[in-house]
Amino acid sequence: MSARPTISVVAPVYNEAGNLKRFCQEVRSTLDGIDESWELILVNDGSTDASHELMLQLAETDARLRVISFARNFGHQIAVTAGIDYACGRAVILIDADLQDPPAVIPRLIAKWKEGYDVVYAIRAERRGESLWKRFSAKVFYRLLHRITDIDIPVDTGDFRLMDERVAAVLRQMREHYRFVRGLTSWVGYKQTGVEYVREERVWGETKYPLRKMIAFALDAITSFSFFPLQIMIFISLSLAVASLLVGIVISGLRLALGEEFFGGQSTTIILLLLLSAFQLFFLFIIGQYVARIYDESRDRPLYIVASTFGLTESRAPVQRARALPVMAQPNAETIEQTPPEAEIDGRV
Ligand code: UDP
Numbered sequence: 449m450s451a452r453p454t455i456s457v458v459a460p461v462y463n464e465a466g467n468l469k470r471f472c473q474e475v476r477s478t479l480d481g482i483d484e485s486w487e488l489i490l491v492n493d494g495s496t497d498a499s500h501e502l503m504l505q506l507a508e509t510d511a512r513l514r515v516i517s518f519a520r521n522f523g524h525q526i527a528v529t530a531g532i533d534y535a536c537g538r539a540v541i542l543i544d545a546d547l548q549d550p551p552a553v554i555p556r557l558i559a560k561w562k563e564g565y566d567v568v569y570a571i572r573a574e575r576r577g578e579s580l581w582k583r584f585s586a587k588v589f590y591r592l593l594h595r596i597t598d599i600d601i602p603v604d605t606g607d608f609r610l611m612d613e614r615v616a617a618v619l620r621q622m623r624e625h626y627r628f629v630r631g632l633t634s635w636v637g638y639k640q641t642g643v644e645y646v647r648e649e650r651v652w653g654e655t656k657y658p659l660r661k662m663i664a665f666a667l668d669a670i671t672s673f674s675f676f677p678l679q680i681m682i683f684i685s686l687s688l689a690v691a692s693l694l695v696g697i698v699i700s701g702l703r704l705a706l707g708e709e710f711f712g713g714q715s716t717t718i719i720l721l722l723l724l725s726a727f728q729l730f731f732l733f734i735i736g737q738y739v740a741r742i743y744d745e746s747r748d749r750p751l752y753i754v755a756s757t758f759g760l761t762e763s764r765a766p767v768q769r770a771r772a773l774p775v776m777a778q779p780n781a782e783t784i785e786q787t788p789p790e791a792e793i794d795g796r797v
């Protein structure tokens with residue numbers, strides 16, 4: 449039997465001590481029920497509770513469990529990325545460790561994959577135990593994102609999904625730092641489909657996505673896949689130009705008709721000035737969001753630092769830097785010979 453499993457399940461873990469045991473049990477019983485070889489990769493994203501010790505204990509009793517532990521907290525999307533980097537299954541499944549994504553849905557994802565789909569995402573038909581605010585903001589956000597991006601990011605899907613190894617291979621080459629993994633898998637293309645499921649309540653602990661992180665996540669998603677916020681500026685600036693022209697004509701007319709002192713107040717000027725400054729600063733903020741990301745990408749730091757691993761073979765050290773990757777095939781000897789010398793290309797002698 450080959451050592452390579454058919455299914456790699458990847459779960460990011462950040463302070464999930466109360467969920468881990470049950471989560472691993474459920475994944476194990478589900479996957480043992482479908483007669484496929486599998487591995488479960490737990491990515492410890494700098495947990496400060498007992499999660500790490502628990503993971504190691506669980507991995508000691510089952511050789512199909514692997515543990516990757518980060519040097520600090522790098523964030524959910526980076527943890528998922530590391531899991532994909534290390535996974536060696538023919539399909540990779542991303543799932544949260546808090547049991548909000550029920551492992552019982554996994555066989556349905558695998559069934560679709562076997563029908564020939566490369567990405568099978570799980571659609572949240574219902575969300576249980578989440579605040580009205582979270583459900584509302586998520587609904588609005590996913591619909592907005594769908595409208596302003598060119599790629600087809602399905603609404604109401606999270607990271608809970610299966611991807612074929614060829615999709616995982618492409619993701620391993622995409623080393624951008626501001627990652628919206630569900631968008632990246634859509635971007636890859638191939639054959640994609642979804643299955644509906646009910647997103648359960650968190651079994652233990654609290655969400656690791658407070659409002660601040662949710663906004664940052666939404667900004668990452670938008671800046672990663674859309675230039676709409678930059679493009680919208682031209683419409684606003686044109687509208688303001690037209691409005692100022694019209695207001696100018698109307699005021700001039702009124703002053704001609706009613707006398708010089710009409711509309712002489714300063715308050716209107718001040719209000720307009722403040723409003724326009726607010727607009728300008730808002731758009732500077734938007735430009736700043738893109739610029740800061742360019743700066744961060746240009747530094748090209750590694751996406752994460754692994755402090756320790758357990759249950760992994762050495763040969764699975766992941767690719768950490770895009771620039772170290774051979775992006776295109778090297779030209780072979782024949783094509784080099786056929787290439788004209790530089791002077792000829794330039795048209796100079
Ligand atoms: N998570 C992580 N790093 C973080 C935040 C979250 O690895 O910085 C993990 C967390 O342990 C869970 C998954 O990502 O397995 C989803 O997080 P959470 O349940 O808090 O998000 P929500 O379901 O509330 O959107």
Ligand code: MG
Nearest residue numbers: 544546548650
């Ligand atoms: Mg959750």
